[in-house]
Amino acid sequence: MRLTREVMLDRMAASDPAFNGRFIVGVHSTGIYCLPSCRARRPKPENVRFYDSIEAAREAGLRACKKCRPDDWAQGIDADRDRLAAVLATMWESPGRFRGIEDLAREAVMSPSVFFTAVRNQYQSTPGALLTSARVRQARRLLQSGGEVGAVGQEVGFESSSAYYENFGRRTGMPPAAYQRLAGRTDFAVELPDDFAPTPLFHYLGRDPNSLTERLTDEGVDLSVWAGEVPCRISLSVSGQSMRVCIDADRPVDVFAVHHQVSRLLGLEQDPRAFEEHVRGLGYGRLIEGREGMRIPLTPTPFDALVWCIVGQQVNLPFAFALRRRLSEKMAIPVGAGMFAPPTAEWLATRELEEFVPLQYSRRKAEYLVGAAQSVVEGRLDLETLSRAPRSEIEKTLLAQRGIGPWAANYLMMRALGSPDCVPVGDTGITTALGRFFDVARPGPEETLRLLEPFRPYRSYACYHLWQTLHKSD
Structure with a gap:
């Protein structure tokens, strides 16, 4: 552009x-x-x-x-940025070292106010939110390895038991002790936030009625996922204020991996209230009307979003769905009920380009898909680690990958990495929805950015709500 x-x-x-x-x-x-x-x-x-x-x-x-x-x-030299990145890398690995924001700022040789601004600008978050996420992430690791429930909270740096249980529960949907007992289970329940809106989630997961990896049922939705190295089918259904998760597999699975993927889909790390207050303050409350509490569902794994970005580029939605189905049919790993496992990076990385011809993939799309999978397998594109990097580094890394342009990079940051302030410029759905919402002609790239500017720093939420306005759901 x-x-x-x-x-x-x-x-x-x-x-x-x-x-x-x-x-x-x-x-x-x-x-x-x-x-x-x-x-x-x-x-x-x-x-x-x-x-x-x-x-x-x-x-x-x-x-x-x-x-x-x-x-x-x-030249890639930015002393403040590099020092901030080093401090936050330490925080992610050892959050218990830092009692609070002041400790982090001191380590970064910044005043608390400068530190706050730097984190907000470079990481699209606040220091407090990042530190809490790091504490919960480390607590999950320790609980998985058998750490004593009460001691874990202290070890990761929570100042009190109440802060530990409240923050862990909000971001995982269950108390620490229940989380630790997940190992070996074939079902579990995730407590949903009070304002959680399940209808948009099920609508999103049921967009393709012929999908081989996502299928609406009378009770909720079935998904095929990889739990570590084991393919399985999971069933999600709402029961009161909980999401019930049942796992169907032919051998034991990593239940913690399933829980992590479900948490991503539910957006448990997100809190849309600040965005909703911001929108109402702008006088645009009609954008969220009937969808209050809606989170942006992240893909079960970041790689799922990477595949979709490449598969769905420059083709209409029905054909993109067909291309995605053909990948699962080609890999041919059934998980029951007529469903198949989603393609893995390891499988795609070893495909020959000629194999995509009968699937109706263009040669260029096949090259992009195989190349991206090889980058993931070889460690050149580590999406999990990238999610904790500065925004500028994320964008630079994604754009360096063949097949990833500005639209795909912003979509990946939004749907795979959870960035709250992205705009997939050029997205047909967003431009159509913007035109209808503001009663203007369908905007071009520059006008799209101008119209969405008031929604900063929550433009990802605005974009997701705009998508929803295109299909009013019951």
Whole structure:
């Protein structure tokens, strides 16, 4: 997408790090060039010119800004970013080392306010939310390995038992002791948030009535998933304020893996209340009417979203569904009830391109799919680890993968990695819904960004609600 001056001025005013590398800001009144994310005093628009590269800005006689240090950024050097990333990497592995946000900020050599802003800008979250997620993640690991339930809360850094049980329960749907007892079970129940809206979830999972991996039933929905190395079919059904999960497999499975995938589908790590308050404050409450409490369902695994992005690009939805079904039929691993396991990275990485011809895949789509699978298998594209990286690094890594353009990168960040502020520009559904919602002609890329700008930093939620407006469900 070619950026207009208006879009670049807007992104400069927002100090948007997502546009670093897409253009350079030249301030001719001071003779410097900056990154779009620079937080120095805003120049007057008439004093600003935009350049495609640092070299072009230098040729115009400008020098590098000492605040945002664009030359360092271009060389991959950003001391603040790297120090912040190192601190958060330590936090994810050893959250118990940090009593709170002040400890994290001190480790990063930042004031708490600067630290908060840096995390918000680079990770689309707050330090408190990330630290709590890290504590719960580590608690799950320790409980799986047999850690004493009460001691685990202290070890991961929760300041009290009540904070431990409340946060663990909200993000997993069950108390720590119940979670630890999952091993060996063939069924379990996940407690749903009070405002949880199951109808949109079931509607999403039932979009393809002929799907071999997702199928609506009288009770709820059946899914085929991989629990570690074991393919299985799981049945989800709502019972009161709980989601009942039953596992059907021909041998023992990793129940913790099943629980993790169900938690992703339910969006248990999400809290849509801030977005809903934001939307009402804008006067756009009709966007969420009847869908209050709706989470964005993440795909069971990040790789599932990667496959869908490549399979579904530049084809209509019914044909994309057909292409996806043919992959499962080709791999041919049944899980019962006429359903088949979803394709794995290991299987796709070893396919010959000629095998996709009878499946009606274009050669280019087959190349992208096999190449992406090989990147995952070889560790060059680690989507789980990538989900904890800065937004700019996530986007740069995804765009470096053949077959992943801006639309797919934003879709993956939204549906695979849980990023709350993404816009899959060019998505037909979103542009159609935006036109209807604002009663305007179907917008182009620049107008799409302009219309969605008020919803920042929750544009992923806005996009998902816009998709839902296209099919009013009962």
